[in-house]
Amino acid sequence: MLIDPDKAAGKPAPAGTSTLDLALRAVEYLVQQSRASSLAQIAEALSASKATIYRHLVTLQKHGFVRQDAQTGRYEAGIKLMVLGEALRQRFDIVSAAREELMILRDHTGQAVTVCAAIDAELIVLELIQGRTLIEFATRPGTRLAFHASAHGKIWLAFGSQERTAAIADGPLQAWTPATIITKEALLADLDRVRERGWATAPDEVITGVNTLAAPVFDHRQILVGSIAIVGATQFITPVPDPEQIREVVGSAARISRGLTWQV
Amino acid sequence: MLIDPDKAAGKPAPAGTSTLDLALRAVEYLVQQSRASSLAQIAEALSASKATIYRHLVTLQKHGFVRQDAQTGRYEAGIKLMVLGEALRQRFDIVSAAREELMILRDHTGQAVTVCAAIDAELIVLELIQGRTLIEFATRPGTRLAFHASAHGKIWLAFGSQERTAAIADGPLQAWTPATIITKEALLADLDRVRERGWATAPDEVITGVNTLAAPVFDHRQILVGSIAIVGATQFITPVPDPEQIREVVGSAARISRGLTWQV
DNA sequence: CGTTTCATTTCATATAATGAAACGTCATTT
DNA sequence: AAATGACGTTTCATTATATGAAATGAAACG
Numbered sequence: 001m002l003i004d005p006d007k008a009a010g011k012p013a014p015a016g017t018s019t020l021d022l023a024l025r026a027v028e029y030l031v032q033q034s035r036a037s038s039l040a041q042i043a044e045a046l047s048a049s050k051a052t053i054y055r056h057l058v059t060l061q062k063h064g065f066v067r068q069d070a071q072t073g074r075y076e077a078g079i080k081l082m083v084l085g086e087a088l089r090q091r092f093d094i095v096s097a098a099r100e101e102l103m104i105l106r107d108h109t110g111q112a113v114t115v116c117a118a119i120d121a122e123l124i125v126l127e128l129i130q131g132r133t134l135i136e137f138a139t140r141p142g143t144r145l146a147f148h149a150s151a152h153g154k155i156w157l158a159f160g161s162q163e164r165t166a167a168i169a170d171g172p173l174q175a176w177t178p179a180t181i182i183t184k185e186a187l188l189a190d191l192d193r194v195r196e197r198g199w200a201t202a203p204d205e206v207i208t209g210v211n212t213l214a215a216p217v218f219d220h221r222q223i224l225v226g227s228i229a230i231v232g233a234t235q236f237i238t239p240v241p242d243p244e245q246i247r248e249v250v251g252s253a254a255r256i257s258r259g260l261t262w263q264v
Numbered sequence: 265m266l267i268d269p270d271k272a273a274g275k276p277a278p279a280g281t282s283t284l285d286l287a288l289r290a291v292e293y294l295v296q297q298s299r300a301s302s303l304a305q306i307a308e309a310l311s312a313s314k315a316t317i318y319r320h321l322v323t324l325q326k327h328g329f330v331r332q333d334a335q336t337g338r339y340e341a342g343i344k345l346m347v348l349g350e351a352l353r354q355r356f357d358i359v360s361a362a363r364e365e366l367m368i369l370r371d372h373t374g375q376a377v378t379v380c381a382a383i384d385a386e387l388i389v390l391e392l393i394q395g396r397t398l399i400e401f402a403t404r405p406g407t408r409l410a411f412h413a414s415a416h417g418k419i420w421l422a423f424g425s426q427e428r429t430a431a432i433a434d435g436p437l438q439a440w441t442p443a444t445i446i447t448k449e450a451l452l453a454d455l456d457r458v459r460e461r462g463w464a465t466a467p468d469e470v471i472t473g474v475n476t477l478a479a480p481v482f483d484h485r486q487i488l489v490g491s492i493a494i495v496g497a498t499q500f501i502t503p504v505p506d507p508e509q510i511r512e513v514v515g516s517a518a519r520i521s522r523g524l525t526w527q528v
Numbered sequence: 529c530g531t532t533t534c535a536t537t538t539c540a541t542a543t544a545a546t547g548a549a550a551c552g553t554c555a556t557t558t
Numbered sequence: 559a560a561a562t563g564a565c566g567t568t569t570c571a572t573t574a575t576a577t578g579a580a581a582t583g584a585a586a587c588g
């Protein structure tokens with residue numbers, strides 16, 4: 001009997017399905033492309049045969065994950081992904097529970113307001129209430145943020161699960177700007193300050209000239225379920241923010257937390 | 265030899281891959297659920313064996329389309345769908361080309377502004393600039409609209425492909441409110457008015473008390489590529505809108521069209 | 529401490545995915 | 559107008575690989 005080359009090389013057995021794996025890679029490939037791709041192109045990129053990819057695309061198209069241009073016959077990502085993404089976003093309790101309060105926060109501060117939640121190892125923007133400025137600094141729903149280089153992230157590291165904080169602090173910390181915190185010591189020291197104060201900032205740490213002021217939202221069990229923040233030019237949200245701004249953000253977060261206590 | 269029941273029934277051969285089909289149905293099932301589902305639940309809903317679904321979930325999870333709750337072991341939709349949805353949205357030229365102009369439109373009218381595009385048989389919201397009101401009527405990016413019962417939709421029926429218009433007009437027209445247009449004759453007559461005027465409204469047709477005023481955006485070939493609209497309470501956008509509002513919306517659409525002429 | 533409930537793994541079987549090559553269609557070229 | 563090339567689509571024999579029943583292991587429950 002021959003020795004399985006995969007097992008011999010120490011690789012664990014696949015355990016999943018390779019057919020599905022290939023199809024999912026096709027979807028991801030199409031989303032990355034900025035224009036529609038030809039069948040041959042996709043097949044070559046994934047090193048699979050045209051026939052195989054073709055059949056997968058037919059099924060993906062049937063479900064709306066992929067669409068084919070009627071004119072050129074080329075393939076591109078389907079809008080089902082957008083629809084499913086929005087459906088998923090709506091499932092987060094905090095989104096509906098917080099909207100009214102966030103509108104008020106936007107009106108009081110004039111700045112854009114964002115809501116984030118961490119799922120496993122990802123920190124994702126769930127909601128954006130646009131500010132009054134013409135230029136938009138804030139990140140849109142569906143965007144992923146870095147834990148160590150965003151005010152939202154620091155809230156989750158300071159008040160979220162310790163395992164996550166330990167994992168992030170130990171891992172490599174990428175520098176987005178010269179101001180990004182990249183050493184474990186500096187990060188942990190900053191988190192201590194965040195815990196003390198109850199709010200976090202990240203001046204110039206993700207984009208130079210932009211600052212964010214974030215505060216935690218807890219549920220009835222005092223478990224962190226979301227973070228809210230105002231986002232704007234450093235000119236409006238200074239590195240040491242106006243006490244009034246801090247009062248507004250922390251106050252809104254506390255009121256949303258209280259709102260989450262009711263609906264269990 | 266037995267006769268294949270599918271072929272005997274006149275059904276065309278599958279042509280696609282049934283494995284992938286099952287996996288995609290699993291994703292859609294999980295998105296629909298409001299809570300995390302157990303493996304057995306999913307398997308039963310899709311009438312497949314637990315083992316099969318399990319392997320698919322493993323692969324889907326590897327790609328982030330699905331996530332497993334560490335505590336309960338149950339499965340739910342993964343945030344990859346949100347991330348892919350946002351990536352897809354950004355691909356539409358009109359989104360980046362129009363933002364600044366839309367901000368100005370919002371400031372001039374005080375109402376929420378939305379952008380839509382039709383892809384095949386679907387009309388989808390691409391962008392939302394929130395108005396100044398606390399209560400939000402406008403639809404979010406990723407939402408699908410009805411062609412016959414929305415101002416955006418009427419723009420696409422009036423200025424888009426004739427095939428689509430014919431197909432929609434012939435099909436059944438669902439009534440969302442008592443004011444929704446549900447007869448072919450009334451719809452076609454309304455579209456004539458839209459073509460004449462260059463703008464469309466849909467007072468009380470999708471939600472009672474809400475009105476939308478939409479205008480078309482064309483590219484350098486005079487092909488419809490998007491529609492923009494202001495959305496608000498009927499109190500602010502009356503069934504026969506203020507001439508000033510019409511001027512603003514139609515003017516913004518024209519300027520965005522001109523902007524799309526440059527970048528070819 | 530037994531019982532239930534669940535996710536996960538095993539394994540033999542045959543279903544269903546696979547790739548090479550042929551086909552049909554359209555657009556461009558000579 | 560015929561020839562070429564590019565591309566999506568279909569065919570078909572082969573076997574890789576997805577499949578389901580049942581076993582396993584691990585929690586949660588009473």
